[in-house]
Structure formats: C-alpha cells, structure tokens
Amino acid sequence: MILGHDTKQNEQLRNIARNMGFVCDDIEKVKTFIHAYTNIAKTANWETMSMSTAQGASALAGAYYGFIFDGRYTYFAPYTAVTVLRFDTTQLFQTVAAWEKLSLSTICGSALGGYRGGCFDGDYVYYTCDNNLFLLRYNTRLAFGTAAFEKMSASTLHGSSQIVANYWGACFDGTYIYLGPLNSDTFVRFNTRSAFTTAASWEKINMSTAQGAALLDSAYPTNFFDGQYVYYGPENADTFLRFDTTLAFTNSSAWSTINMSTAQGGAAVDIAYIGLTYDGRYLYYSPLAAKTFVRFDTTKSFANSSAWQQMSISTAQGATTPTYEYLGASFDGRYIYFGSSYVRTFIRYDTTLNFTNSSAWSVMSMSTAQGGSGLDAAYVYIGFDGKYVYYVPSDSLSFVRVLACPSNEFYR
Numbered sequence: 001m002i003l004g005h006d007t008k009q010n011e012q013l014r015n016i017a018r019n020m021g022f023v024c025d026d027i028e029k030v031k032t033f034i035h036a037y038t039n040i041a042k043t044a045n046w047e048t049m050s051m052s053t054a055q056g057a058s059a060l061a062g063a064y065y066g067f068i069f070d071g072r073y074t075y076f077a078p079y080t081a082v083t084v085l086r087f088d089t090t091q092l093f094q095t096v097a098a099w100e101k102l103s104l105s106t107i108c109g110s111a112l113g114g115y116r117g118g119c120f121d122g123d124y125v126y127y128t129c130d131n132n133l134f135l136l137r138y139n140t141r142l143a144f145g146t147a148a149f150e151k152m153s154a155s156t157l158h159g160s161s162q163i164v165a166n167y168w169g170a171c172f173d174g175t176y177i178y179l180g181p182l183n184s185d186t187f188v189r190f191n192t193r194s195a196f197t198t199a200a201s202w203e204k205i206n207m208s209t210a211q212g213a214a215l216l217d218s219a220y221p222t223n224f225f226d227g228q229y230v231y232y233g234p235e236n237a238d239t240f241l242r243f244d245t246t247l248a249f250t251n252s253s254a255w256s257t258i259n260m261s262t263a264q265g266g267a268a269v270d271i272a273y274i275g276l277t278y279d280g281r282y283l284y285y286s287p288l289a290a291k292t293f294v295r296f297d298t299t300k301s302f303a304n305s306s307a308w309q310q311m312s313i314s315t316a317q318g319a320t321t322p323t324y325e326y327l328g329a330s331f332d333g334r335y336i337y338f339g340s341s342y343v344r345t346f347i348r349y350d351t352t353l354n355f356t357n358s359s360a361w362s363v364m365s366m367s368t369a370q371g372g373s374g375l376d377a378a379y380v381y382i383g384f385d386g387k388y389v390y391y392v393p394s395d396s397l398s399f400v401r402v403l404a405c406p407s408n409e410f411y412r
Helices: 007-019 027-037 051-055 103-107 154-158 207-211 260-264 313-317 366-370
Strands: 048-049 066-067 073-078 083-088 100-101 115-120 124-129 135-139 149-153 167-172 177-181 184-189 202-208 222-225 229-233 239-244 253-260 273-278 282-287 290-297 306-312 324-329 335-340 345-350 361-365 378-383 388-393 398-403
Touching: 007 027, 007 066, 048 051, 048 167, 048 366, 051 083, 051 100, 051 229, 051 398, 066 167, 066 345, 066 378, 073 124, 083 103, 083 229, 100 124, 103 135, 103 149, 103 154, 115 253, 124 167, 135 154, 135 378, 149 154, 177 229, 184 207, 202 207, 207 239, 207 253, 222 273, 229 273, 229 282, 229 378, 239 260, 260 290, 273 335, 282 335, 290 313, 306 313, 313 345, 313 361, 345 366, 361 366, 366 398
Parallel strands: 066 115, 115 167, 167 222, 273 324, 324 378
Antiparallel strands: 048 398, 066 073, 073 083, 073 115, 083 100, 115 124, 124 135, 135 149, 167 177, 177 184, 184 202, 222 229, 229 239, 239 253, 273 282, 282 290, 282 324, 290 306, 324 335, 335 345, 335 378, 345 361, 378 388, 388 398
16 A cells, blocks of 8 residues: 555545544645654553564574564564474464464474565565575465475476575565575576476576676565566675566566666775665665665666665664675555664654655654663564564564554455
C-alpha cells in the first residue's frame, strides 16, 4: 500500500485514522494524529521478547539476520542460531506459545546456521544460504514441520563447488525469486513455476557481465523489486545496479548502473549500503558505512544524477555518526524505518515531508526502547507485518517491535 503521494493515498490515510478512532477530513490533522499515535519515541509503542524464551535456548551472538512475513507469521532467518523460528502475529508478542521452532539439523542434516535472509512468494517461504550447503524453502500450506521443507544444494545451483558466503537477500517479482550475491560471483534467479531442486529452474549471469566491471566480494548482498526492476544494494561495489525484469536475465543490456559517488554525492566507500525499501515512488538504500541516506526517484532515469537525493545521517539523527550505522529498511505506508546495527538509535523518515527536512526524521534511544543498554551489531535486519515493524536481533538478547502505521488490510 502506498500512502502520502496523491489524493487517493490521502484517503487511505484517513481510513487508517478512522480505524484508530480518529475521524477527520483535514488531511494535515490526520497526518498529525497518526504521527502522534505511532510516535517512535513513545516508550509504550515498543515491545520486547526475550530471545532465549522465544527460541527455547540460550541467546547467541549473531543469532538471526533475515525477516520474512507470509501474511500471518513472521520468520527469522537463523545465522548462528540452530533453530528455524516463526512468530504468530495474531497472538501477543510475549506469549511463548506464539513462537514455533524447528531444529535446523533435522531440516537440513546439519546444525550449521548460515541463513541471512529470504522472501515469500505467496506459497513458500525461502531462506538464502550463507555459509551453508543448502537453500531452503518452506511450504506454508503445510504444518510447520520438517516434512514441509525442501532443500536445494548450492553447488547444484551453481553448477560448481559450493562457495562460502553465497547469498543474503531475496525478492520476488511474481514469477522469479532473485538472490542477492554476498561472496558469489553470480546473479541467480529461480523460476517458482518449476521444481525447486532442479538445476534447470535456476538462471545465472556472471556478475562482471551484469555490472560491466570486475567481480567483488560482498558486492550486492540485498535487493528489492519495485514492480518492474530488481534493484541491488551495493555493499562493496562502486555502482548502484538494477535489472529490468521485462528483458532476458542473461541480456547484459537489461542491467543498468550508476556510479556510487555520483548517486550519493560523495566518494564511494566499502560496506556502503545493505538493505532497500520502496514507498511507491522512491527507492531507499540503508547506509551501513556510508554517511548519507540515499533515495532514488523511480520516475526518472536511473543514470540521471538529479534522480538521486541525499540526507546526511548526522543531520537526520541529530548526532555524530559512528563507523557503521544502519542495516535494512522497511516501509509501513507512511514511514521508512532503518534497521539499527551499530548506531544506538532507532530512526524513521516521514515520507509526507521533504527528504532533507530534519523535522521529517524521528529517533528513539535503543536503550530506552529495548529496556537495556544499546550495543554494537544489535539488530541486523527489519520488516513490517501490517501493524508492527520488527527488528531482527543479532547480538541483542531480545526480539523488538514497534507500533507502526497500520495498513487498512490489517483491520480487515
């Protein structure tokens, strides 16, 4: 659902406010009400759940990385954790029975984690493999058990030996699942209308062919689909990259780039951006080591420097930036949330206001929100379930969520 850009979308905002008990035709008053109701700085809007309680085992450093939502359940990709975990969003966050778990060793024959991300295609939940031999998918039409999982060998997918640290992100365009290459040298997509475990179901294109430059480790680990293009977030690459899904995957002309320094208005850096989201017009990149929030206007040419806007992180958050800041991004219909990794604040941007307006940015102290001291590598990704934004715990001891801008669909 896209809000805040035109008359139709303003009416959707009014409907959301009505669902919250506020009836008013004045759109500015509606926006003010929703902003106050879902204020990120309001302690009462935050909830936590102990990781050890949720997973039934001691909390681990680097435990979970990815977030996937299937319309009812939220799934957390296990990185060092040894359980596949999901939460039933129809129940209270701190209800132990709302959290279901499966042994990873039972599913794939090894207790090794190594899953960083994934996505949902309407039937299956997919887990991308990083430091694991298998990609996984779960059939959501079946009970949450081992029999509902399939695994695909990474070496079969590649047609060569399995690579350590293969893929991180994933997105779905209606037919294909696209994987974000972490240390792989190949862009890969899977045809969801074909068998998961058949090599012919997977298409590949060499990274150097797609981006027109030499291969890089950790080049494009995360991605996002906007309705026509798949965008890849540059971590260690020097270019922003997208693929036109109306063209053949192996057609080099289907891939477009723009130099990072041109897009962000400053020198390219390593570990620059991890995580993307989309508000219906703009595509947002989450800055990890970069010092600016960046967005791209999808109504303009990808290579047009004027299509790219920047906002200083220090201005947005009102504090000096550490070495690493945010990881992952999510849109709730009005606000863009960025996942807090090494920074000690949670932050969101109000898309109804100018991107470079400091008043459009709101923050919440991590220690206040989670009820404990902030820490490095606390949360490694982020996601939205229609009412709440979830922060995926890596080194934090708790799962955390905050009341967001509830979609109309949530009230149906």
